[in-house]
Amino acid sequence: MLRAMRSNTGEQWIKQRIARYGPVSKLSLFGAPTVFVTGPAANKLVFSSDALAPKQPRCLPLILGRRNILELVGDDYRRVRGAMMQFLKPDSLRRYVGAIDAEVARHLDAEWAGRRRVTVLPLMKLLTFDIIATLLFGLDRGAVRRELADAFADMLEGMWSVPLDLPFTAFRRSLRASKRARRVLEATLKEKRDKLERGESSPADDLLSCLASLRDEGSGRRLLTDEEIVDNAMVVLVAGHDTSSVLMTFMMRHLVGDPATLATMVQEHDEIAKNKAEGEALTWEDLHNMRFTWRVALETLRLIPPIFGSFRRALEDIEFDGYLIPKGWQVFWASSVTHMDPGIFPEPDKFDPSRFETQAPPYSFVAFGGGQRLCAGIEFARVETLVTMHHLVRRFRWRLCSKANTFVRDPMPSPLHGLPIELQHKDQHDLT
Numbered sequence: 435m436l437r438a439m440r441s442n443t444g445e446q447w448i449k450q451r452i453a454r455y456g457p458v459s460k461l462s463l464f465g466a467p468t469v470f471v472t473g474p475a476a477n478k479l480v481f482s483s484d485a486l487a488p489k490q491p492r493c494l495p496l497i498l499g500r501r502n503i504l505e506l507v508g509d510d511y512r513r514v515r516g517a518m519m520q521f522l523k524p525d526s527l528r529r530y531v532g533a534i535d536a537e538v539a540r541h542l543d544a545e546w547a548g549r550r551r552v553t554v555l556p557l558m559k560l561l562t563f564d565i566i567a568t569l570l571f572g573l574d575r576g577a578v579r580r581e582l583a584d585a586f587a588d589m590l591e592g593m594w595s596v597p598l599d600l601p602f603t604a605f606r607r608s609l610r611a612s613k614r615a616r617r618v619l620e621a622t623l624k625e626k627r628d629k630l631e632r633g634e635s636s637p638a639d640d641l642l643s644c645l646a647s648l649r650d651e652g653s654g655r656r657l658l659t660d661e662e663i664v665d666n667a668m669v670v671l672v673a674g675h676d677t678s679s680v681l682m683t684f685m686m687r688h689l690v691g692d693p694a695t696l697a698t699m700v701q702e703h704d705e706i707a708k709n710k711a712e713g714e715a716l717t718w719e720d721l722h723n724m725r726f727t728w729r730v731a732l733e734t735l736r737l738i739p740p741i742f743g744s745f746r747r748a749l750e751d752i753e754f755d756g757y758l759i760p761k762g763w764q765v766f767w768a769s770s771v772t773h774m775d776p777g778i779f780p781e782p783d784k785f786d787p788s789r790f791e792t793q794a795p796p797y798s799f800v801a802f803g804g805g806q807r808l809c810a811g812i813e814f815a816r817v818e819t820l821v822t823m824h825h826l827v828r829r830f831r832w833r834l835c836s837k838a839n840t841f842v843r844d845p846m847p848s849p850l851h852g853l854p855i856e857l858q859h860k861d862q863h864d865l866t
């Protein structure tokens with residue numbers, strides 16, 4: 435399966451499996467007995483059954499920390515999720531649109547303006563890292579932030595490797611880098627706590643300050659331990675960095691070959707800019723007027739979901755669709771088959787943002803997962819994607835440097851060579 439994903443035939447691999455064995459089948463994945471399920475009914479089971487708990491590859495808790503949200507269940511899970519949503523819920527995020535706007539504008543000035551050629555994916559990764567470092571960790575530019583960026587890059591290298599803690603393995607390097615990243619986050623958290631205690635900062639400043647300030651209503655004790663805050667800051671960094679950067683990269687890739695969609699987007703963003711003064715920041719209300727752009731994002735996610743699928747583990751015997759999933763087995767769900775089902779999304783290969791003018795049937799569009807474990811960062815991803823696309827289509831036109839337009843998954847989708855493009859500033863001649 436991994437080989438198929440790396441050569442961008444993961445979807446075919448799954449289709450062939452279903453043609454041979456039906457929509458529910460068993461296999462051995464990563465050495466563990468696994469049930470593979472797909473389709474809306476299976477998604478409903480995966481996202482809503484209490485008999486299924488999350489299950490991550492063994493290397494993840496070692497790298498991200500054992501108190502990370504992906505490992506937690508029951509009351510612990512609800513407590514940590516509730517705390518994170520205090521900051522990530524729409525009502526809170528609306529305050530930060532201006533700050534994200536400033537971060538995006540600064541990034542485009544520093545990394546894109548004046549260049550004739552750029553490579554999109556690494557730049558989008560840099561941008562999403564910068565947004566998280568500023569908005570969620572309250573880390574200013576400088577040596578400490580660079581240290582976190584370096585440690586994080588090294589950590590990602592071996593994150594999906596076999597967890598062999600031996601000299602010279604990718605996993606050992608990743609583990610060491612994760613310790614460096616944690617040290618930075620621990621020191622930053624301590625600084626946040628000290629500032630909060632001295633009354634020099636506010637819980638609303640960033641996610642770390644928000645989590646550090648939360649108290650249990652009954653006992654008045656700290657709601658999250660320092661270990662929980664750091665572990666979940668690591669999750670946010672990993673979960674929020676690659677996913678949104680992949681989405682924005684593939685949106686740019688698609689727009690090159692779809693002038694009609696690009697023109698509608700440009701019109702939407704020109705209309706918004708018309709009512710603003712030069713350099714005036716976008717607001718939450720402006721994002722509401724970017725409906726078409728968000729549909730383009732959803733359609734991009736339908737066709738190329740950054741997260742191919744993930745695992746659960748059966749806590750008890752489960753009956754599904756006439757089959758028995760034995761206790762202890764892992765369950766693997768993948769979004770692509772549902773996303774490409776012509777019964778749900780007619781002409782599924784066609785890029786058609788208008789499908790999202792109405793809501794997709796329940797458990798059919800699962801790029802953000804579903805149920806109680808629905809992506810905690812949807813709103814954050816929506817804000818950064820809309821703000822970034824606004825500035826990109828207002829300032830630039832682009833075309834692909836390479837005729838070959840393929841991509842691979844490892845496990846995140848990555849376009850050929852990271853998508854090098856030729857860039858033209860809109861105030862120059864149009865690229866035609």
Ligand code: HEM
Pocket residue numbers: 503504515669670673674675677678681735739740741743744745800801802803804806807808809810811812814815
């Ligand atoms: C286009 C962008 C994104 C996509 C496609 C995406 C996708 C997903 C998916 C599919 C899951 C569920 C996995 C499962 O059920 O096994 C998930 C969970 C999660 N995501 Fe996202 N994500 C995105 C952006 C973000 C961002 C920006 C953040 C943080 C700021 C974030 C934080 C999380 C967290 C914390 C979880 C775990 C939630 C829980 O278990 O309760 N994600 N994401």
